[in-house]
Amino acid sequence: MTTALKTTRQTLMIDADDTLWENNIYFERAIAGFISFLNHSHFTAAQVRQTLNEVEHEYILKVGYGLHSFAKALEATFEKLSVEPLTPALHETIHGFARAIAEQPIELLKHVSPTLEELRGRHRLLLVTKGNHEEQTGKVERSGLKPYFEAVEVVPEKNAESYHGIVEKYGLERRTTWMVGNSPKSDINPAIAAGLNAVFIPHADTWILEHAELCTAPEGQRLLTLERFQLLSETF
Numbered sequence: 001m002t003t004a005l006k007t008t009r010q011t012l013m014i015d016a017d018d019t020l021w022e023n024n025i026y027f028e029r030a031i032a033g034f035i036s037f038l039n040h041s042h043f044t045a046a047q048v049r050q051t052l053n054e055v056e057h058e059y060i061l062k063v064g065y066g067l068h069s070f071a072k073a074l075e076a077t078f079e080k081l082s083v084e085p086l087t088p089a090l091h092e093t094i095h096g097f098a099r100a101i102a103e104q105p106i107e108l109l110k111h112v113s114p115t116l117e118e119l120r121g122r123h124r125l126l127l128v129t130k131g132n133h134e135e136q137t138g139k140v141e142r143s144g145l146k147p148y149f150e151a152v153e154v155v156p157e158k159n160a161e162s163y164h165g166i167v168e169k170y171g172l173e174r175r176t177t178w179m180v181g182n183s184p185k186s187d188i189n190p191a192i193a194a195g196l197n198a199v200f201i202p203h204a205d206t207w208i209l210e211h212a213e214l215c216t217a218p219e220g221q222r223l224l225t226l227e228r229f230q231l232l233s234e235t236f
């Protein structure tokens, strides 16, 4: 199997956040900062976090992913839990937690560039990420990884429908197409549901809203788990 995958041209659709570069750790730091700042007199940090998770989920449905949505969720959580009114100064501080994320330099995960360099010699590479279009394309530009990819697709949500759309758009053959990423919920399960193959590369710090049980691939489709990004070049 390994030999065939190496010698037959495949299409690898590769996730970006927490697959190519660190992302969730910056949100975790911002959330920790927000929780200390809120310094709630009777809710524990875990309870504040639980409320924020719920509010974030509502905002994702309302306005989509991205820093704007995150900042709004922090603000709404503050209003829900704080006895103090939201003054302009507090608003500024809360939005500052989200802004700090945007100012983070892109930190590539280990061996990402040399692995992509090797893979692109044998396969077709597409970057597939979800979120705010401007934020995601900005990160791709700053990462320096864009030249490795034939195209960059930013979708508002990664579900079976959006994978079907990408298959159509690029005229992909499902049998030789793989979605590679760290999120069972966004990268693996919907790609398998869309009839594709998938490679799960777990990241120790995956966003809680991305957690899901990994599905099993039906007959004729394949789901591989690799411990590190670098191992892609041994498999493909």
Ligand SMILES: [Mg+2]
Binding pocket: 015, 016, 017, 018, 019, 181, 182, 183
């Ligand atoms: Mg990801």
